[in-house]
Amino acid sequence: MINLDGALYPWRFRLVIAVLLGMVGVIAWRIVDLHVFDHDFLKAHGDARSVRHIPIPAHRGLITDRNGEPLAVSTPVITLWGNPKELMRQRQQWPALAAALGQDAEVLSRRLQQNAGREFLYLARGLTPEQGDAVLAHKIPGVYSLEEFRRFYPAGEVTAHMVGFTDIDDQGREGVELAFEQWLAGVPGQREVLKDRRGRLIKDVGVARNAKPGRELALSIDLRLQYLAHRELRNALVENKAKAGSLVILDVQTGEVLAMVNHPTYNPNNKRNLQPQAMRNRALIDVFEPGSTVKPISMLAALQSGRWQPTDTVEVYPHSLRIGRFTIRDVSRGGGPVLDLAGILIRSSNVGISKIAFDIGGESIYRVMQQVGLGQDTGLGFPGEQVGNLPNHRKWPQAETATLSYGYGLSVTAMQLVHAYATIANNGRMVPLSLARVDQPANSTQVVPEEVAKTVQGMLQQVVEAPGGAHRAQVPGYHVAGKSGTARKTSAGSKGYQQNAYRSLFAGFGPASAPRLAAVVVIDEPGGEGYYGGLVSAPVFSKVMAGALRLMNIAPDNLPPPLPEQQQAGALPGNGGRG
Template sequence: MSRQGKRIVKPQASDGRMLFALLILFGVFALILGRAAWIQVLDPDFFRYEADKRHLRATVTDAERGMITDRNGEVLAVSVPVMAAYADPKMVRDGDGFNDMRRWQALANVLEINVDDLVSRVRDNKGRFVYIKRQVSPLVADYIRKLKIPGIALKAESRRYYPAGEIAAQLVGITNIDDRGIEGLERSYNDWLTGSPSKQLVRKTPNGAIIENLSVLEEGENSNDLVLSLDMRLQSLAYTALKKATAYHMATSASLVIIDIPTGEVLAMANTPSYNPNARDGLKPFQMRNRAITDAYEPGSVVKPLVVARALDIGMIQADSTINTSPGYMRVRGGTVRDGKNLGTKDIGTLLVKSSNMAMTKLALQMDVQELLGFYSGFGFGGESGISLSGESSGYLPNRSRWSEHEQATLAFGYGLTATPLQLARMYAILGGGGISRPLSIFKQKTIPAGQQVLSEQAADEVVKMLAGIAKKGGTAPRAAIDGYEVAGKTGTSRKAVAGGYGEDYVTLFAGLAPADNPRLAMAVVINEPKGQDYYGGTVAAPVFAEVMGGALQLLNVEPSRPQTQLAALFGSNDVATR
């Protein structure tokens, strides 16, 4: 065939094929439109339900735990933001998270855990959630994010931090890893500090990121702060002196309490041994005990002023009355009472300062024992202080139908009953407050609470004047003296009871107030089981009292005591007598 004979034949479209293709195309579009209409208009609920199952979640937002501060706003406990590292084992496996073990080694190193243990915890877990480590710092959390291990994630939580450390550890207490209080004020006021969580309905991505807040399911309550009556300046001073004395005398433990006499507020409550609540490795239960309220001891001579106060109050004696204590001992039914030496006939103030057992016995035996016990009870012995601290001991005040003379005598000089350091401090706060017993408080007071008159003001003032000789020449505690301030107080040294009698260990005490001419602070110092030759209240506990009380009075800007000669020059002798 020649080239000219050739001709190009153009393909012709078949009408049937075109129609068929169009029908197919329109049919597909019709199916899509129909399906969309079915999903969106006719039956949307099923698919909306399926989508919600995959993306709607109820989340809980915990209220941040409230702070604990001292009376001046110094923070004692605060929650700081941290993270919890966790794994979704299924997501780790599905994302081939175990392929790069170098990332797991890095994760184990930064968390300070064994890599094999870490991998096995995740790999062997068949669930969808396992904690890797709680309370991770933000810096470590940022490093974990950068490792980008599939299925490893972080969630926000908080950790309690205690700036004061061991100084107020037993009083403030601690929380556990779930931020619940388990000791001290953290435990007693856990609900107040915690508040309640709120619940929200949110929409999340498959990776768990929140993309939309939909509604609030449950409103929570904000947490509350605690403002304590504690003054951390005084607390630090007390703890430092107490720790030093405990170490020097090799004592088992010690406690100290300071009460503001006009208000009944507790300004310091220190104990040794203590612990660091921010580093709890090796923490022992005995270190967490707030011994100032939990441990009760036989107070010994510290309670002798109550016998004198009772005798003055009922008119049995006058402030200038004398008692003959010769020959220094006396037999009573059930035993013998004796003094360290024969003090002869002295006025009641001298005998109180000299701590005469004979004088206290002669007074007590003239009183009705039940009335004396009721008088002790009015000063807070045998009952809780109302300070609202968990674990508080009420001590022991005997209650029996029959009493021997010896039992009644020992009650007068501090044996046969027990009291906590807090109760002893309260006793002297009542004496210094004109015989008024005010409710004790560990919280800062907005107003001064009303008190109850448990002893006449005249009798209370007379006893305080007598006790002012304790730190002077001839007193039993010259080492309790404070330069510039007159001190009133009483020493105590009691042997510890054991099965069948008393052992060789001692409890050493000093309780008192200052300034004696215008009482502001009451304090009790108790040192348990000092070792060595020194175990008397005047040589072991009194120096701690002087150091802490002197510093506290200066920190609070309490005006120094003035000698009577200076007062007479300023106001005249008649004014001085009535002031």
């Protein structure tokens, strides 16, 4: 049979021919369009199969102390990675690769086989350039390198708790490294290269985007004071067989943290055997009842109320006070049956300060403690920092009023306590705290009347210098002021206090005539012959304050008067002698 559709229906034949010619025309036009007009399309698809962007690492910003001494430095390191798909064809070179990497051959073989379907596997990270070059010298196909940066901490354990550290990816994980991550972290760049389908480099096109390094950060600490505080605190812990300790030094006028040390500590350059308890920045994280170190703050409240004057007296005999089923007792019973306000601080009389607290009320003491920063956010923004607890009651019972006045029933950090003493030393003006160097001092706030603060300054000077006071805190050549404290430790997970477990504290400032530095010493569970703050922590304060005042070139205010001219002349070598 003959098909006559083409003859009977010529329009169908012409239609098919026209469609085919139209399709050929469209294809031809698309070819011309892609090669002449829209050539970016083919270029983009070609580049997608051959152009690669290799990251250019950006080093983190340098961290220094206030004088420019480096505390955290980024050093270049080599990271080696492998393509398991390529390395599977190089089994005979696995032993040589393992030896060059310093790894066990069986462990490396197992890792490569487990990741045989992948195209990326870290072989070793953080190698020195020399170590990396030694491995690459074997020219094993499938082994490649990346340039990265590793953080190095020149001061090691001395600044560990403040500076913190970074992880293997160079991101902040603790301390200032974490708190200032956005400031310190750099922005990686990109390098454009051409690779074939097997990933081999054909051409280095150039830098597509430059790396932007992180910004430098100058901390407030003085590395000289940091070393001094670290050494003296460590020696005190060894001497007193203590469990732990903290020490903070503040600049009274600027609010800068000049030193902040803790023990136990750790080496951020070697974290292999890192213990979690050694990583705690106790000065900002550990909270405790401050004991007698808050009695000067209760005295501020008494003087500020207008109901008490420095010359007023309180009967403390028989050095005990019954409140319901509780009895308040004085540890020291010297000074007589009646004490003035300074005498209450010198003798650290719980009975005396409690009677004053009953008169002015717990709310007055609470308000002043809040004003000087106890139980409040310090504003430092340090990771993990605790706020503590400053209790408030709608109606203040006598027991809670008394315990608050001599430092129980509330919890604070060492940083909050030193900030409160710095406020007293700064004539009642509170300055914001800072972990970064302050070039323009922030505005201060008058939180306590100036005359009241100066009166308490004088009382705290007597605490150190008067007979029966904390004489171990004295500093040769300087007048200093401060108050010791001893607080029993609470039982973890239950009510009440531990037996024979104490914190020894001393808080003070100097020189007393024109305060510049404030410091707090906290020693946890001393196990030596004594545990009182005046016995354990006051000597540490004395040594640290003496060194700090001299390092800061602060003029002495307690030098002996000069000898008369005749005595000076007579004292010269050879005068009046017989030879």
